[in-house]
Amino acid sequence: MQMPHITDPLESPRAAQIEELLQQIRKSHVAPRITLDGQKMGLPNEVNEAILDLLSRFGDGHGVIVASIDSxxxxxxxxxxxxxxxxxxxxxxxxxxxxxxxxxxxxxxxxxxxxxxxxxxxxxxxxxxxxxxxxxxxxxxxxxxxx
Structure with a gap:
């Protein structure tokens, strides 16, 4: 079982960049996609929501813990x-x-x-x-x- 990954808050300029990226994603109304070896892949809604939540927390200047709920x-x-x-x-x-x-x-x-x-x-x-x-x-x- 993996231990939780704890990330400290980002420096203000980096947090502002993340917040700007998040705003662009929300304005586009298109679910984020990842590209792996040149192939674009969609992600399940739950994963997209988790990624957007993660970006939002970083953009707000918070540290983040990523862990499985049963960790x-x-x-x-x-x-x-x-x-x-x-x-x-x-x-x-x-x-x-x-x-x-x-x-x-x-x-x-x-x-x-x-x-x-x-x-x-x-x-x-x-x-x-x-x-x-x-x-x-x-x-x-x-x-x-x-x-």
């Missing part, structure tokens, strides 16, 4: 993706909040489980912030100012 990550790599400490990651695994698999004596977590945990945490955080805002509004402490 196994070390605790350290998973913690890095979540922006938490490895110790806290170990606790999440110990508590069963993120499932882990054993490879020899080391634990590994699926990228899909890490993403699911991240999305669930984001959803819960947003719900709690909404509840706080509603409570503040009901008690007259929130004046709906636009920021």
């Amino acid at each position: 196994l990550l070390t605790n350290s790599k998973a913690a890095e993706l979540l922006g938490i400490s490895r110790t806290y990651m170990d606790r999440l695994i110990d508590e069963g909040r993120i499932p882990a698999q054993y490879r020899c004596t080391r634990r590994r977590v699926k990228l899909s489980d890490v993403i699911e945990y991240m999305e669930s945490s984001d959803r819960k955080r947003a719900e709690k912030l909404d509840a706080i805002a509603q409570l503040s509004e009901r008690t007259g402490q929130y004046d709906n100012d636009a920021f």
